[in-house]
Amino acid sequence: MRTIESSADTVTPDSLPPPSAAVWQHSHVLDLDDFSREEIELVLEIADSMKEVLGREVKRVPTLRGKTVVTLFYEASTRTRASFELAAKNLSADTVSIDASKSSVTKGESLADSLRTIQALGADIIVMRHSQSGAPYLAVHEVNSSIINAGDGWHAHPSQALLDIYTIRSHLGKTQNLKVAIVGDIMHSRVARSNIWGLTSMGAKVVLCGPSTLLPRDMDSFLKICELNGVSIENKIESAVENADVVMLLRLQMERQQSGLLPSLREYIQQYQLTAQRLSLARPKALVMHPGPINEGIEVSPEIAHGAQSVIEEQVANGVAIRMALLYLVAGGKNK
């Protein structure tokens, strides 16, 4: 074993595993737009090793003993929060979860004050979800703890995109040149945004599909980003799904939209629900994915959601391994 002296110019002896230092550049995980392909590969590789830990009878390693991971959620969540907490516990970290709806926030405490309080309690890593896009970027300036974005508004959900990429790769063996159709409420979806960054960095061809009213309204800049990354946009699900290797469905986020974006739910179902017939246009073994929670019978028919091509439950299981990898990589790094 070795102790790293201080800087990167220390010569690495050949007989040591290469440190991830050269590749990994983050003390926070905010979005995938500043992740290199090599960094994503590193996360996937470490997640693979974490998956081995999850397959053991005793799913616990001492890696983050003595570290404190705080989950601070200003928005409802089941799987992301449970997934991060389990990931932290599997690595032997102490976990504290703060549900903002039951905390001092209801007494009027600001986000910055809450963050500073949590830091003063000794948080090494803060996993946060907030309804305002950009909230974790503010957090980085308020505290020294590492921040992991577990979803901010419509903006980003990097750990979800990473687990999606991991799931795709473990089934199809690669991501290069795969056609990934993301169908549904693109406008309100942070999952779609982070996946656009992540999947295009990994060489996949992303096709976005949804009614025009549910594509981002700020069309000019959005189209420019899409064009730069080779992302195409389809209004018809049939063309989006045709020959796709992966069909990723998104939930209609009723809580974020005012009325008027959809003529009617029935019309949306008719035009955009992934049915067996529509899925048959995709490649024979195309994967059906969904970040959850699912509105069965709206964006996807029940027999497809639970069918042979669905990897939705596996996405959830892989989420724990991905989040263990992220916690491992950001923990302790006081170099920035």
Place this chain on the structure above:
Amino acid sequence: MPERMLMSAEDMQRALLRIAHEIVERNKGAGDLVLVGMQTRGVPIARRLAATIKQLEAVNVPVGSLDISLYRDDLASLSLKPKVHRTDIPVDITDKQIVLVDDVFYTGRSIRAAMDALIDLGRPKSIQLAVLVDRGHRELPIRADYVGKNIPTSRNEEIKVEIKEVDSEDQVVIVSTDKGANHEND
């Protein structure tokens, strides 16, 4: 940096042949043995030992690989995290005679981590340690059961084990570093 060869390919081969004999002798055969190589260079060394034992005893000894990154005692102070390699042990280790295999034995800290990692996977009957090079400077009360070569070193020196499967060549060299950097690679 001046380099000096300590073991040639032939020296390494002879040392491993002797270790294989010693393992079989000590364990009275190879029936319950499992060889566990420590990532990364311990793994090919363990495979070679298993191949030699097969020639001696006509027994296929299972070979696993173990990564200790998640068990290191210095993670909190490392700003640069080591890559986590796969741990893959093909059999249940409970009640087996485990021989841990590593290239260089130094402070003993990675062996301590490896023992913790193994015990998380089951309850072996015994854990033994085989190393190609013992360079001294132990920081923990741990010793090796099988040693290819004892090489007294100073902490300023670095032992480089090269294995054909990883480095395209078999040899052990000693490198003096003037910086006195604390390159532990036991």
